[in-house]
Amino acid sequence: MSFFNWWNFALCSGLILGVTVVVYVQDRVGWWQADVALTATMALSLVIFLAGRPFYRYREPEGSPFTPMLQVVAAAMAKRHLPLPSDARELCEVPKTQMTSKRLLCHTNKLRFLDKAAIIEHEHDEAATAGAGKQNPWRLATVTQVEELKLVLSMVPIWITVLPFGICIAQTNTFFVKQGSVMDRQIGNGFIIPAASIFSLGALGMVISVTFYERMLVPFLRRVTGDERGVSILRRIGIGMAITTVGMISAALVEMKRLKVAEKEGTIAVSMSVFWLAPQFIIIGVGDGFALVGLQEYFYDQVPDSMRSLGIAFYLSVLGVANFISSVLITVVDRITSRGGRGSWFAKDVNKSRLDLFYWLLAIMGTLNLCCYVFLARRYSYKNVHQRRVGVIDSFEDDV
Structure with a gap:
């Protein structure tokens, strides 16, 4: 129950280093120096992986799970x-x-x-x-x-209802970063934050939420509810989806403020600080700590035992399909809003776009979808295993 928490903690820690230290080296020192550092890092990772491989416990495949x-x-x-x-x-x-x-x-x-x-x-x-x-x-x-x-069939409705959440996540490394690229990124005496480094705020929010969840929230809820998980998997996902919807509302409000400043100043790069984007990045990062980690745990824990190797694939398919739907949605909205000579919500000049309206649209979609998700989650039946000893050495399985 702690594995996916710490796995994502390590993943986001590496992500923070990648979009801060590595990006800074690329911008200020040189691309080839950054590539050498990344190559050395991957070589070290490969050595560690190969060193631990002999100690890994494999389970023999039992044929196609389908x-x-x-x-x-x-x-x-x-x-x-x-x-x-x-x-x-x-x-x-x-x-x-x-x-x-x-x-x-x-x-x-x-x-x-x-x-x-x-x-x-x-x-x-x-x-x-x-x-x-x-x-x-x-x-x-x-x-x-x-x-x-x-x-497997019970997972299909849950899988569908988490797609709008994935669409919201897709905006953090696209439109959010584009907004930051035209805002004031200067700190102190001439130091300019690389635009891609803004994404580290989302990873930081996820690191904080995962640590808080693992070290404080779960132990407290275990004492209160007596449930070993503290919070059920689907409830954790729902909390993350709700937080992400709040993040989209925050993004819409900040973009409305930024457009007013851009209209007043009449320049592409506005004087508004890039740290105005911090709330939306951090809020969505916190939502990721609940929903994304919960989805990993859900698809790994609730699939049949013979399909656990595909559990993470189901989780990744949520993100992949959601990114695809996000692209289709943007195309559709662009064509609809540009009809009749009206300005599109996604103009080439970000100051002439209406990303705030798009964020409001995603927030409304997320709210309506959350209602459907809660309806399905309340009727979901978790995997229930017979209490018995199985034919694996030193392994006992209890009711789940």
């Missing part, structure tokens, strides 16, 4: 006319006395149609279930296989 899910669908369709038993214990499942490295999942009442895949039709199916024969996996599935498919 095949059992297709088998469940095929079996459920083949037995779609059969009535479901009133007692779920009559459905097919691996006996608890049979040693296996796979954790058994408890039966749930959602998506009951798929339960038909575990209906025992014939005596030889029952004998196969007891270990006396071999069952046809395309005709008879176990409750655990059915529940694994239910887990």
Whole structure:
């Protein structure tokens, strides 16, 4: 439960160094010197990785994780006319006395149609279930296989509702940095902050929020609620989404202020300090500490055991698809707002753009989407594992 917190802490610490120290060397010293430093850093990282590789504990792959899910669908369709038993214990499942490295999942009442895949039709199916024969996996599935498919299908609505959050995140390294490039970035006696270094404020906010969450919030909530996690995974994600929406509101207000200053001064570069952008970067960074880390934990913890190697891929797909949707949204908004000779919200001159209206649009989208997310999260059923000993040395699995 702490792994993803500290993993993101280390990741953001490296990000801060990358957009401050490395960017400064590129701007003030030279690009080739910065490239040499980065190459040396990657070489050192590779040495550390190779040194730790012999101590890593691997788990042997058990075939494609998608095949059992297709088998469940095929079996459920083949037995779609059969009535479901009133007692779920009559459905097919691996006996608890049979040693296996796979954790058994408890039966749930959602998506009951798929339960038909575990209906025992014939005596030889029952004998196969007891270990006396071999069952046809395309005709008879176990409750655990059915529940694994239910887990994946239950993730789809959650995955969809976190996409607007990813769209908001996409603005931090695009429009936010573009705003900073035309603001006063001077500190002290002539030192100018590189425009890309502004992004470090978001990473700093994430480092602070992850540390606060891990060291203060979770221990406190454990004592109050008695829950080992302190905050449930989906609740943590929802808190992060709400904070990110507040960050977009902050961005809209700051951009309204910046446009007024630009109109008054009549210049491209305004005298308004770049640190006016600090609140929106830090707020969204704090939201990342809740939502992004929560999404990593969610997709890794709630996928079937055989798909855990794909759990992080599901998380990354949120960011990838959200960036793609963000580009499409910007294109659509640009075409709509530029009709009839009106000025587009995304003009080449940032001072003639209306990024504030775009941020308000994202804030409204985020608010409406948060309502849908809360509705789905309150009805979500977490993975529930049978308490049993499994066939892995020195490993015990408890109810989750």
